[in-house]
Amino acid sequence: MSESVHHxxxxxHWILVxxxxxxxxxxxxxxIVATAMPTIIAELGGFSQFGWVFSIYLLTQAxxxxxYGRLADLWGRKRVFFIxxxxxxxxxxxxxxxxxxxxxxxxxxxxxLGAGAIMPLTSTIIADVYPPRERASIQGWLSSVWGxxxxxxxxxGAWIVQHFSWALIFWVNVPIGxxxxxxxxxxxxxxxxxxxxxxxxxxxxxxxxxxxxxxxxLLQAETLGYWVVALFAVALLAGYALMRHEVRAxxxxxxxxxxxxxxxxxGNAGNLVIGAAMMxxxxxxxxxxxxxxxxxxxxxxxxxxxxxxxxxxASMLSGRLMQRTSxxxxxxxxSVLLILGTAMLLTLHSNSTAWQAGISAFVIGTGMGMxxxxxxxxxQNTAEFHIRGICTASIMFSRMLGSALGxxxxxxxxxxxxxxxxxGHRDPVQQIMSQPQRDALSHGSxxxxxxxxxxxxxxxxxxxxxxAVASLLIARLIPAIRPH
Numbered sequence: 363m364s365e366s367v368h369h370x371x372x373x374x375h376w377i378l379v380x381x382x383x384x385x386x387x388x389x390x391x392x393x394i395v396a397t398a399m400p401t402i403i404a405e406l407g408g409f410s411q412f413g414w415v416f417s418i419y420l421l422t423q424a425x426x427x428x429x430y431g432r433l434a435d436l437w438g439r440k441r442v443f444f445i446x447x448x449x450x451x452x453x454x455x456x457x458x459x460x461x462x463x464x465x466x467x468x469x470x471x472x473x474x475l476g477a478g479a480i481m482p483l484t485s486t487i488i489a490d491v492y493p494p495r496e497r498a499s500i501q502g503w504l505s506s507v508w509g510x511x512x513x514x515x516x517x518x519g520a521w522i523v524q525h526f527s528w529a530l531i532f533w534v535n536v537p538i539g540x541x542x543x544x545x546x547x548x549x550x551x552x553x554x555x556x557x558x559x560x561x562x563x564x565x566x567x568x569x570x571x572x573x574x575x576x577x578x579x580l581l582q583a584e585t586l587g588y589w590v591v592a593l594f595a596v597a598l599l600a601g602y603a604l605m606r607h608e609v610r611a612x613x614x615x616x617x618x619x620x621x622x623x624x625x626x627x628x629g630n631a632g633n634l635v636i637g638a639a640m641m642x643x644x645x646x647x648x649x650x651x652x653x654x655x656x657x658x659x660x661x662x663x664x665x666x667x668x669x670x671x672x673x674x675x676a677s678m679l680s681g682r683l684m685q686r687t688s689x690x691x692x693x694x695x696x697s698v699l700l701i702l703g704t705a706m707l708l709t710l711h712s713n714s715t716a717w718q719a720g721i722s723a724f725v726i727g728t729g730m731g732m733x734x735x736x737x738x739x740x741x742q743n744t745a746e747f748h749i750r751g752i753c754t755a756s757i758m759f760s761r762m763l764g765s766a767l768g769x770x771x772x773x774x775x776x777x778x779x780x781x782x783x784x785x786g787h788r789d790p791v792q793q794i795m796s797q798p799q800r801d802a803l804s805h806g807s808x809x810x811x812x813x814x815x816x817x818x819x820x821x822x823x824x825x826x827x828x829x830a831v832a833s834l835l836i837a838r839l840i841p842a843i844r845p846h
Contacts (some may be wrong), residue, residue, distance in 0.1 A: 380543065406460065489750060502681045629757055638829050639700065643666070670727060673810065702725055712816055791815060
């Protein structure tokens with residue numbers, strides 16, 4: 363499918379609906395499972411393995427994203443999308459039948475391997491069927507799915523576990539995925555260039571080893587102890603081997619065009635820092651609201667949902683703004699909003715309301731939505747058709763890697779500050795988050811702990827601010843032209 367045949371596609375709206383359904387299925391998975399996990403643990407046990415239910419999903423998803431992107435360029439979007447979605451749905455069905463935590467973790471790994479195809483390929487399919495001038499606004503519609511999922515997911519998960527078996531939270535994916543595949547099978551006119559290339563299996567192997575070791579070390583740093591050093595060493599050596607192999611390979615996993623184009627490099631770097639900055643909000647803002655302000659989980663979730671609402675709204679607005687101004691202006695405006703929102707977090711204090719935190723999260727969400735969509739559209743409009751799949755996948759991969767890096771860096775900043783400021787307390791955040799432990803503290807002790815934890819979190823927000831400033835510098839690298 364070349365850029366000249368977009369007008370020949372007569373059912374683009376149904377293809378868009380199918381892509382949005384698939385994106386919704388992947389987006390709601392995280393929030394709906396998080397809501398149901400207490401119920402699942404109560405039945406299956408294995409609380410010590412709780413973190414792996416989420417980490418293994420993120421790990422296998424991140425590892426497989428670049429591979430699916432390359433396969434989509436070689437085998438065609440539709441075939442690879444069906445393979446990945448089928449694997450995701452099989453994993454979903456098996457998760458519902460898990461009888462112990464170990465099986466659930468294994469089936470979540472299968473889900474993640476399938477999910478690695480869904481996000482990049484839905485965006486790539488939309489880029490294939492819509493011309494450059496329309497892609498920005500259409501990608502905004504795709505982004506809006508995340509905002510809807512962020513609101514519907516927790517409510518649906520809570521309703522299901524209250525009235526039905528927790529297995530249904532996994533099985534609800536099945537009809538959505540089947541409908542999406544049937545719609546694409548009917549209306550998406552798969553067309554691809556004849557390829558004599560084969561998948562770079564050696565490069566794929568080195569990539570999987572590099573990313574698996576790196577993300578496992580970052581996501582499980584607190585539980586692995588000194589094994590983290592060994593994992594970082596493995597990631598470093600495997601990454602070096604990957605670079606040497608890619609330079610010499612006739613068919614590199616990541617085409618050299620990605621590294622030769624300033625726009626493609628900027629798009630990946632931009633999403634790396636956006637993913638990192640996002641974790642400063644998603645992981646630590648609820649801690650501020652519940653720990654420092656003494657708010658409820660509902661208040662924390664509501665404030666965080668403001669970011670998910672701002673993201674799709676700004677994403678849709680950025681499409682029109684790009685066509686009136688330029689990629690660079692839109693990305694820079696989004697970066698300024700991101701900087702403003704993270705700076706607002708530094709003004710929070712112990713008497714701040716959840717609404718103040720929510721407004722900050724909303725501004726941050728608008729900045730993220732505007733910058734991420736602009737970087738994605740600039741990359742898709744720059745990349746040739748035969749590498750658009752891997753270029754889109756690399757954007758998604760960069761954001762996931764940034765999220766893992768951001769979690770590790772900001773977690774380390776928080777832990778260092780807590781260890782320095784409250785050396786005589788073990789897990790002080792847990793003490794003020796748990797209502798019985800909080801009530802057991804004297805007024806003076808509680809005020810001291812809250813004050814020191816607030817200062818520690820301010821350092822986390824300062825790191826987020828520095829990362830947001832980096833996004834403004836990266837935005838200057840993309841061209842000052844409009845989509846055409």
